Amino acid sequence: MADQHHVTIIGAGIVGVCAGLALLRDGHDVTIVDRDGVAENCSFGNAGVICQTDGSMPLPYPGILRDVPKMLMDRRRYLTIRWGYMPSLLPWMLAFLKSANAEVRESNARAMYALLDGTVSSYEALTKGTPGERLIRKNGTLVIYKTDEGYEGGADDRAFLENLGANSQHLASEELRQMEPCLSPDLRHATYFPESYSTTNPYKLTCAIGDQFVAEGGKIELAEVTGMRHGAGRVSELETTAGDRKVDRLLVAAGAWSHRVAAMMGLKVLLDTERGYHTVLHGVDTGLTRPLIHAEDHYGLNQMDEGVRFAGTVELAGVDAAPNYDRADIVYEKGRTAFRDFDPSGATKVTKWMGRRPTMPDYLPALGPASGFSNVWFDFGHQHLGLSLAARSGMVVSDLISGRDPGLDLHAFRPERF
Numbered sequence: 001m002a003d004q005h006h007v008t009i010i011g012a013g014i015v016g017v018c019a020g021l022a023l024l025r026d027g028h029d030v031t032i033v034d035r036d037g038v039a040e041n042c043s044f045g046n047a048g049v050i051c052q053t054d055g056s057m058p059l060p061y062p063g064i065l066r067d068v069p070k071m072l073m074d075r076r077r078y079l080t081i082r083w084g085y086m087p088s089l090l091p092w093m094l095a096f097l098k099s100a101n102a103e104v105r106e107s108n109a110r111a112m113y114a115l116l117d118g119t120v121s122s123y124e125a126l127t128k129g130t131p132g133e134r135l136i137r138k139n140g141t142l143v144i145y146k147t148d149e150g151y152e153g154g155a156d157d158r159a160f161l162e163n164l165g166a167n168s169q170h171l172a173s174e175e176l177r178q179m180e181p182c183l184s185p186d187l188r189h190a191t192y193f194p195e196s197y198s199t200t201n202p203y204k205l206t207c208a209i210g211d212q213f214v215a216e217g218g219k220i221e222l223a224e225v226t227g228m229r230h231g232a233g234r235v236s237e238l239e240t241t242a243g244d245r246k247v248d249r250l251l252v253a254a255g256a257w258s259h260r261v262a263a264m265m266g267l268k269v270l271l272d273t274e275r276g277y278h279t280v281l282h283g284v285d286t287g288l289t290r291p292l293i294h295a296e297d298h299y300g301l302n303q304m305d306e307g308v309r310f311a312g313t314v315e316l317a318g319v320d321a322a323p324n325y326d327r328a329d330i331v332y333e334k335g336r337t338a339f340r341d342f343d344p345s346g347a348t349k350v351t352k353w354m355g356r357r358p359t360m361p362d363y364l365p366a367l368g369p370a371s372g373f374s375n376v377w378f379d380f381g382h383q384h385l386g387l388s389l390a391a392r393s394g395m396v397v398s399d400l401i402s403g404r405d406p407g408l409d410l411h412a413f414r415p416e417r418f
């Protein structure tokens with residue numbers, strides 16, 4: 001067994017609890033500190049897709065600058081920017097545009113492919129024999145298209161991933177409806193990813209992993225980390241709203257707030273947030289048996305245990321701005337058209353939510369040791385894929401903290417790359 005340490009984790013979202021359980025099982029003594037409690041932020045309300053290597057292509061693509069005005073003016077308003085936030089966003093935006101280069105994108109896609117290759121097996125390992133296992137579906141996921149042009153537009157990315165070994169199947173409209181009879185015949189194509197998983201409730205899955213962590217000896221404390229004492233390349237103490245806490249090893253998994261935590265150590269991390277929204281019609285059972293992502297309209301649909309969830313959109317407005325729930329309505333209005341005869345009349349209630357995706361400019365997570373510190377590691381910035389990547393990243397950081405080689409080249413994910 002590796003040397004045992006006491007590890008403090010900041011953040012009890014899906015990324016923090018998965019890392020906590022992996023570390024605990026490696027023999028460490030682990031405490032997670034969170035301001036709001038388990039799964040109270042972005043991990044609460046996502047679309048529930050646990051993708052495999054199909055998520056490997058980073059968003060910044062050559063020519064995206066040309067498409068941004070079109071996206072902003074599109075009446076379906078997938079993307080919105082609060083202009084008052086633009087001066088703060090500018091450095092992130094410039095780095096994003098720099099990543100929108102064919103060579104950089106392909107190289108980043110290879111790095112993501114290697115990381116995503118372990119998503120489902122890592123969830124298997126973490127949840128096997130625990131209550132969390134029952135919240136995971138293992139029947140694949142779908143990406144859908146309503147136009148031939150939309151489907152053809154994704155051909156280069158699909159070919160690139162197939163070359164790397166990704167497993168997917170094309171479904172024509174009729175084949176899609178055989179698989180999911182509730183969907184509209186207007187959908188012309190789908191790509192089916194048979195190896196991907198999903199969850200019927202991301203909040204319950206995160207809580208189940210958190211409960212398992214506590215059952216196996218981990219501790220979760222409610223407190224906000226407000227400052228740090230550090231020197232000689234080590235963080236020695238956290239200042240929190242529940243008092244000061246000594247630190248042996250520290251893992252930062254604070255989602256969209258991680259750059260603020262890094263700043264407490266004097267480190268600059270170019271993280272921002274892509275805020276997304278959901279609408280849930282509780283009590284409505286559409287019959288959809290696996291989640292889907294609409295590639296052209298940019299939203300996700302998932303039949304959760306509590307009702308049907310419509311999730312998506314990107315709002316660039318920073319972590320502090322108040323939510324604009326009109327965006328949750330936009331997702332719903334677009335998403336309902338994917339169904340053949342959508343009937344909302346049975347809804348017992350409708351809830352809307354906003355979550356902050358933690359996103360680095362190149363869409364790769366920050367995963368690895370914190371620069372200049374011998375006892376701090378970072379695990380954040382998982383953008384649209386944080387649920388998918390949480391278990392895998394948790395195992396990687398547990399390897400690092402335990403002094404083992406994770407068997408993966410982490411150079412592309414180094415936190416200080418911007």
Ligand SMILES: Cc1cc2nc3c(=O)[nH]c(=O)nc-3n(C[C@H](O)[C@H](O)[C@H](O)COP(=O)(O)OP(=O)(O)OC[C@H]3O[C@@H](n4cnc5c(N)ncnc54)[C@H](O)[C@@H]3O)c2cc1C
Nearest residue numbers: 011013015035042043046047049225255276385386387388
């Ligand atoms: C609409 C939408 C749909 C999505 N769909 C999917 C999907 O289908 N599949 C997928 O893989 N991903 C999806 N995502 C992305 C995914 O939800 C996120 O990447 C993931 O939840 C991030 O998890 P996290 O643990 O890093 O962050 P969080 O869940 O936000 O957790 C971070 C925690 O850190 C705590 N914290 C922060 N600062 C401090 C501090 N100073 N002191 C103490 N605690 C602190 C916060 O309280 C918070 O609980 C979606 C996101 C959105 C918005």
